[in-house]
Amino acid sequence: MIERPVPDEYVEFVGEQRATLRRLADEARAAADAGDLAALRALAERLRLQIEDGDDRVYGNLEPHLGDIVADLDALYDAAFPVTDPDDVSEVLAAPWPSAHRKALLAACLGCDVRHRLLLDDVAERAIAAADTRLLRLLVLTPLGFTQRTVVARILDALHRAGDLDAAVVERAFTDDPWLGRATHGDPPLGCADALRDHLDELTWRLVSASPPADRDRLPQVPAPRGLRFVRAALTWHGAPEVADHLGVAELTGPERATLLDHLRGRPADERRRVFGWRLSAGDAEAFLPMFGLERTAPLLRLIQAMPADETVRQDRAALLAAVAEAGPDAARRLLELVPNELVSAAMGWNRAAVLKRVKRNALQGIAAFGMLPLAADETVLDRYLALREIAKRGPKLGPNRRHSHAAAVSVALDHLAQVTEFADASRLEWDCEARLGNETPTEAEIGDYRVELRFDGADPTLTVARAGRALKSVPAAVRQDPRYQELREHQKRLQDQARRMRTGMIEQMVSVSATLQPDELSRLLSLPAGAAMLPLLVWRDRAGTIGRLDQIDTSGPVTAVHPVELRERGLLAHWQAEFERRGHPQPVKQVFREVYVLTPPECEAGEVSRRFAGRTVDGKVAGRLLAERGWFTHGEYDAHQATRVVGDGLIAALRCDFHGYFGMGEVVVGEVRFLAGGRRDGGRYGCPTGSGSVGGTPVPLADVPPVAFSEVMRDLDLVVSVAGQEP
Template sequence: MDIPEIYIDVVREQREALWRLVDQARVLAKAGDLAGLRDTAEEIRLRIEQGDDQTIGNLAPHLGDIVSELDDLYDTSFPVDRPDDVTGLLDAPWPTAHRKSLLAASLGSDVRHRQLLDEIAEQAIAAADIHLLRVLVFTPLGTLRRESVAQILDTLHRAGGLDATVVERAFTDDRYLGYAIIGHSPNGDATSPPLTCADTVRNHVDALTWRLVSAPAPADWDELPKVLVPRGLRFAHAALSWHGDQRVADHLGAAELTDEERTALLDLLRDRPVEEQRRAFEWRLRAGDADTLLPLFGLERAAALLRLIRAMPVGEATRQNRAVLLAAIEDAGADAARRLLELEPNELVSAVIGGNRAQVVKRVKHNALQGIAAFGMLPLAPDETVLDRYLALRESAKKGAKLGPNRRHSHAAAIAVALDHLAQVAGVAEASRLEWDCEARIATTTPTESEVGDYRIALRFDGADPTMTVSRAGKALKSPPATVRADPAYQVLREHQERLRDQARRMRTGLVERLVATAGTLTPDELARLLSLPAGAAMLPALLWRDRAGVIDLLDHVDTTGPVTAVHPVELHGRGVLADWQAEIVRRRLRQPVKQAFRELYVLTPAEREAGDVSRRFAGQTVNGRMAGQLLSGRGWFTHGEYDDHQATRIVGDGLIAALRCDFHGYFGMGDVLVGEVRFLISGHRDPGRYGAPTGSGSVGGTPVPLVDVSPVVFSEVMRDLDLVVSVAGTGPEAYLSPAQAASRAQVLAALIADLGPARVTVEGHSAVVRGTRATYRVHLTSGSIHVEPGGYLCVVPASFGAAAHRRLFLPFADEDRMTSIILSKVLLLAEDEKISDPSILTQLDSLTGTAATRRRPAGETRILTATEDE
C-alpha cells in the first residue's frame, strides 16, 4: 500500500519513535519488569492511535514488522497459562495475534472482527467480579460499548474499587464517556438518571484535566475529557491565561463554581481588559451564571431580562410572555436592555423593543422559524393594523405548506407561536379569539358588491364557496368583459374572494377536521364567532354534535347555550346509532364538510387486545418512503432516522405519543419503508400511573400504554392515518386492500340503496352484489374490481370514467375521495346494465355470459358510455 506523499515523512518519524519504544520494551523484558512493559505497551498503543489519526489511517498498515516484534516479546513476557480463562486472556497489555486468536475462539467469533466484550462485562457486573471488571477497563484485546464501561465504573464504585487509574484509563479510551455517566445523549436529551459514581468520577476527571492543562507542555483539545464540566475557580483562572486552542479555554472558562468562587471571579475581572471581561461573560453564559458578571458592564438591573433570555430554548420558536419581557426591559431600562442585547443577542427580545423590524421581516421571507415567532412580537408600525400582520402570517403559512415533511410541521408551529405573540401585541386574551376575529373582519369589512359602468359585480356564497357574478341590466353574464376585469373594483373583489376561499379551506381542513378527528368541544362564544363567518355558517350545521345533556343531533337540534362537542363515529358506533345517522344524512342529502358519519372506523381487534400495548395491524406492509413521509407529515407525524427508537411519531393529545417502528436505510424518503408495529407512549407530561404503568417510569417516549387504555377516538384516528399510508403508498407485489375503507364505502352504498331503492344492489361483506339484466356482478369496495358470476372479470376503464360522479350518486361528505366516487359509480352503472353501449364492455359480457348482448346503436357507430352520462 503506497503512502500519500504528504504523510511519508510523518510515517517515517512515527516508525522511528515506535522502534525506540520497542527497544525500550526489550530492555524491560530482559529485566523482567512487567509493570514497565505494561506502561510501555500503553505508550505504544496511544502513539499508534494518534499517529494513525494524524495520517488519516496511513500509519497502521505500515507497522507489520513492529507489531510482529511486539507480539513475540509480549507473548514471551505474558504467557497464556489457561486458554479457557477469559480473565487471564484479557489481562495482558498488548493484543498479540496469539491472544486475539484464543479470545475469538473463546467468544465464538471471527478473529478478523472486533471482539465485543459486553456480554462478559454483564456477567462480571452481575457477579461483582472486581478483578475482571478492572481487567475489562484496561484490556486492549476487545471493545466495550460506552454504556458498559459506565456500568463497570458504577459497579466498582459501589464495591469501593473505583480509583483514579481506572477512571483515567476509561476516559483516555473514550473522552466522551461522560455522556453515559450523567445519563445524557450527545444531543442533550436525558436518557437515564446520573450514575451513583458520577460525583466520584468527576473528582478524578477534574484531577486528570488539571494535570493535562497545567503541564509544562499543556494538552490540546483532543486529549481532554469531554462532557463533564470541570469544577473550581482554578479552571476559570487558567482559561483567562490560556494561549492554545480556544476550545480548551471555552471548556475551562465554563467551569462549575460555588457562590464564593463567582464573587471571587467578579473581583478578579474588575481590573481586566474589556476583551477579557467579555470573553469571561461568554463562558459564564454557557455555565448559566453570567448574571454574576453583569456589574462589570453596569447592567446589574438587567439580570432578570438575562435570565428570561437564557431560559428561551436555543434554535426553537417558543411562546413567550410579552408582558413579562416588557416588565424586565422596563426594570433594566431601555438603554441597558439594548446594551445587554449586544452582549447576548436575542431576536425575539429585540423584536419586543422594535429594534430589528427590517431584519425580522427579511427572515420571515426566508421561512426562519425564530424570525416568524419574533414577527408576531413586533410592535405595530404606525401604518400597520392587526389584520395586516395576521394576513402576512397567513401568507407565510401558505409558503410553509410547500416545505419538506418535518419542516412543514415546525413552520406551522412557528406560525402558531407568532399568532399567539400577535394576540399579546393586540391585547387579545387568546390566539384563537384573535384568529377568528380577524377572519370575521375578512368576511365582513370588504364590500361584496361594486359597480363598473353599466355592470354590477356581486360576491355571493354557495354554501361555503364564494362565487362572483357580473350582471348588466339585471341579466347575469357568463363571463365578465375585459373592461370589468381591468377595473380596480373588480380586482378588489377578486382578492376578497380568494381570501374567503382560503378561509373556507382553512376552516374545513384545519378547524372542522380537527374538531371531528379529536371529538373537540366549542363553547357558546366560540360557536357564535364561527357561525358569524360564511364558511362556519355553511359547515357547522351539517355536522353532528353532542350537547351537555348528551343529546346527539344536528346543530339546530341540540342545546347550544352550553358547550357542544363534535361527535366522532366511535361514539355513534358505541351507542349503536351509526347506521341510523348514516341513513338520515343521506336521506336529508346533507353533504358534511369532512367525513364524520361515514368516517373510516378502527376499533381494537382481539389480537390487539391480547398483544397488550402493541398493534401489528399494518406490520409487514412495504410503502414508498417519500410518499409515505408526505402523507404522514400531512397528518401531523414527524419522521426520524433509521437508528431512532421509533421512525415516525405523532403527538395525539392527553400526554400520549403514537410511535411507529419501521425498517429502512438512512431516512424516510430514501427508498422503500417496511412498516412495523405501533405503540402509544407516555410523553412525560402526565402521571404514568393513570395508564397502568408504574409511576416514575414514564420518561419521554419510554413507557408504552396498554391499547385498551388509549382513547378509542385517538386509536381510531392513528390507525386511519396508517391505513391511508399503506393503501396509497404501498409498493408490495399485491396491493393492500383496506377493510376499513371497504366498510366505509359499504356504509355509503347501503345508505344510498335505502334511499334510492335499487332492488338490484345488495352489500355482502366488502363487495356490492349487482343483479343486472345481463349478469350478476360483484364489485369489490376497495379495489373496484368487477367479478361477473359465475366466473370472470369485467374490465370497465373508459377514458373519462370517474371524472365526475354518476348522476344518481350522492356522496354525503365533501372530502376529495375520487376512488369512492368511481367504485360507487360503477355499482350504479351496472345496476342499469341494459343501458350500457360501450362495445368493449358488451364484447366482454358476450364472452363471460355466453350470450349475445343486444346493442341499441346502429352498426358502425361507436360510443363509450361512462359512469357520468345520463341516458
C-alpha cells in the same frame, strides 16, 4: 484484498505514523520478552490512541495501511495474554489489545458474527445484576466490543455502589467517550455523579497541562470542570480557542467569582467581554454585570437566560418591557450588545428591518420575533395576522421535522401578536381576525355596467359578474383590470385560505381526536362563512350523549365531534353512513366514512407492541413526507424510536424502523409500534404537536390505549405502507 493507495497529500503523514507505530511495537516486543505485562498494557493503550488519532487526522487513510504492524501486534499480545477458557467472557475481555483472535472469541461468547458490532450491553446487564465488579471493570477497560453510553454510566454507578470506582476506570471511560457525562450527570444525575467530579477535574487539568496539551474533543465534555484555576488558565491560553472556551465555563464558588471579578477590574474591555461570554455559558454572568456598570439590568439578563437557545417558546412581553424599563433603555441596549437577543429587541421595536429579513429566510426565532414587534404606524392587527398566515403556508414545503418547528414558531408569533394587540390569548386573536375577514371587507362592487359579487357555494367563495341581471360566463377585460375587482379577488383568496385552514387544520384535527367545543367557541366558528358551511355537515355528541347533526342536539352546552370508533361501538356507524349517502352531501373531512382500526387478537396477546405493519418496506422519502403531514417527527437510526407522534392523553406513539443514515435517505423497513406514557412533547390546540421536545416514557398495554388514538395511529401507518410501500 488489494490495498488502496495512500492519497498524495497523506503519504508523508502515513509514513511518519508507521515509523512511530513500528517503534512502539518494538518497545512492546521488548516488554514481552522481559515478561513486563504492565508495560505491555500501557503500550497497548498508547498504540490504540495513536492509531485512532492518526486515522482521524487523515480521514480513514491510515488504518488500511497498517496491516503488517497490526498483525505483528496481534501475535505478540495473543502470546503474552493467552486464553485458557474461551467460554469465560471475563477472561476473553481481560486483554489490552483487540486482536483478531480475541475478537473471534468474543463473538463466539456473544453468539454473533465477528463481522458485526460486538455489543456488550447484555453482558453488562448481567454483571450489574450480579454486582460482579471484576467483570464491570473489564467492560470499561477492554478495547474489545462496544457498550452503549447509558450502560457504561450504569456500570460506573454500580462500581461506585460497590466502592470500586477509581481514577483508572473513570479516566478510561471518559477518554473513550468524552460525552459520557450526559448520561452520568443527566436529569436526574446518577448516584456516582459527585464521586466522578474529582477524578474528571484532575483528568482535565492533566490533559490541558500536558505538552502539547490535549485537543478540545479529548477533554471530558460534561460536566464542566470546577475551580478558578481553570478560568485563570483560559485567560492565559495560547492554544486552540475552543479549549479556552471549555475551561472558561468552569464551575465557580461564590468567593471564586468575587476573586475573579476583582481581577478583571481595570482589565482590557476585550478580556472582560470574553470572560462575560464564558460566564453566560456557565450560568452565573449576573455576578459579573458590575464590571460593566450594568447591575440594574440583572432582571432583564435573567429573562434572557431563561429563554431556551434551541427551541421557540412563548415569552411574556409585559415582563420583558418591565425589565427594560427597570434597567433603562440605554443600559438595556448595552446589555444587548453583550447578550444579543432578537425577541427583546423586537419587543422594543429596535430591530424591525433585521427581523423582516430573518422572516424571509424562515428563521424560527425571527418568526417568533415578528409577532413581538409593535404594529407599525400604517399596519393593522389584521395585516400582521394575514402576514403570519402567509408565513405559515411555507411550512408544508419544508422538510419533515422542520415543518413542525416552523408551525410551532408561527403559533408562538400569534401568541406574541395577541400580547402586542392586547387580546386575552391567541385564540381570541384568531377568532377576531377570522371574523374580520368575512365581515369587514366589501363583498360586492359596481364597475360600469357590471355588478361583481362575492358569494358562497357552501364553504367555497366564488366571484360572479353580471350585466343587466344576467351572470356572465367570463370576466370582461375592463372588469379584470379594475382595482375594485382585484380587491374582491384578493378577498376571495383570503376566504379560500380561511376555508382551507378550517377544513385541513381545525376540523380535521377535531375529528381525529374527537375534540370538544364550548358554546362560545361553536358560536364563533359558525359566525364564519366556512364554519357555517362545514360544521353542520359533521356528526356531534352533546352533553346528554345524544348523537346527531347540530340542529338535532343541544348546543347550549359543550359538543364533541364524534369519531367513527364511537359510532361503531354504539352500533350507529352504518346508520350515519347511509344517512349521508342518502342526502348526497359530502362531509368537509372524512368522519363517518373514516377508516376505523381496532385491536386484533395477535395485538391483544402481544400486550404492549403492535407488529401489524412490521416488515413492510417503504420509500423513506415518501414515508417521511406522509408521516410529517400527519404530525409525526422522524429521528435517526440510532434513536430508541425512529418516528414519534403525540396522540393526546399524555401518550406518544413510537415507531421503530430499520434504515441507514436518516429517514429519507433510502428504503425504510417498518417495525413495531408502541404507545408511551409520560413522554414529553408539547402539544398544541386539539392535540397538534408544536415542539420537538425529548421523547421517553413507559410502554402502555395496547388494551389501555384510547381506541380513538389507536385507530388514528394505525390509519397513519396503513396509509404510509399503502402509498410508500415497495414490492419485495
